[in-house]
Amino acid sequence: MVNVTRQKVGGLGLSIKGGAEHKLPVLISRIFKNQAADQTGQLFIGDAIIKVNGEYITSCHHDDAVNILRNAGDLVILTVKHYQAATPFLHRSSSRDEHHLDNETSSTMGSEGSWQSPNQSPTGQHPRWIDIITVPLMMAYVTRYIFGTDKLRPNAFEVRGLNGVSTGIIHCDDAAILSQWLKYITDNIVGLTHLQMKLYNRNFSASERIEYMGWVNEGILNNNQPWQSYKPRFLTLKGTDVLLFDSPPLNIMDWLKCSLIFKVYQTMFRVIKDSENVDERQHCFLIQTSGHESRYLSVETRQELLRIENAWHCSVCAAVMKLGSKTFTVTTGVKTAGLTLDWNMGFALYDNESKTYTWKYKFSQLKGSSDDGKCKLKLHFQNSDTRIIETKELETSSLQSLLFCMHAFLTAKVASVDPAFLSSKTP
16 A cells, blocks of 8 residues: 655646556556655556555546546555556556656646646746645535525535535626536536445445435524525435435445434425425425424535435335335224235235234225324225225324325335336446
């Protein structure tokens, strides 16, 4: 393992070639003299980079490896292995391309410096740009809103990093330029976040995979003011859980430290119509969980809201299939029974005294339901033989949890008949 301290000018001071798409390891193809990699004295042309900060990159494509190295922080720990067969070719390539590489901005680590310009040319005609503020885009977010409010800045935005660093307010000449910048930055953030999800998911089982990670803003009511302020939250959908972090998890242990965790199959997700917005924030949604206050959240774009909605449906479907069944204690008349929601069986009422099922219905037989908002519930089923509607009356102390779980099972059943819906790509 080699520790490399990133320099403000020159970055890591190395270039890479190879990648999974070429069926090659990620190889150091060039080391820049007197820069960070060269100063370690432990890195050489032909070294294959196996890990970056403990995370394997052996199956990464070239561009993914570049992004990982660019966003690995100021102190980068490289695990390397010398790849002797490639060394002669890389030395030859380095010698032939030396002048070319010194005078272009490329995707290599040698010219990486948080979007800095090329070095000054020998003629002195092109002065070098100087970095004033550097904000890593990995798990960052871009916003047009004045921080903590529902007020949009006209033709302006800021980028906030996962460590709280901000670019400051960036003003654009017109809406077209603003739109271009927002698209370019957002596309980069989404791509990097997707890459981080892939890296995290290598450490989790298929049933615990992450479906979504991203920033949202939560509306917070304050007794001292009649309007609500907004607080950034990092929302994730992982396995059967919905998690809300104050800051993104940076390693596997951080996933165990989240203070707000809900089961996705006992939580309702609802997109807020524009006419229902409580203020000027757009693209809002509610997360409702039994026994907790509803959470009013917003995102920057319609596309991001759709990403969350699609990921939510996939998470619900996967969670319900993993859960299999869920039983709630209910009463019918004076008898205590168990109402079971079962992925294969449907609805079933189990009599505790006789140890038998009183009735069973498939999910498709449910034609409607009604409740009093407290404890009473009516389920209206259609008899498969007579086509007559049969109503079953129940009472339960956990009505809201039952209703949310019913909604999850029914949503998952509907989703399961649409193969395209369930064919989400594994990040």
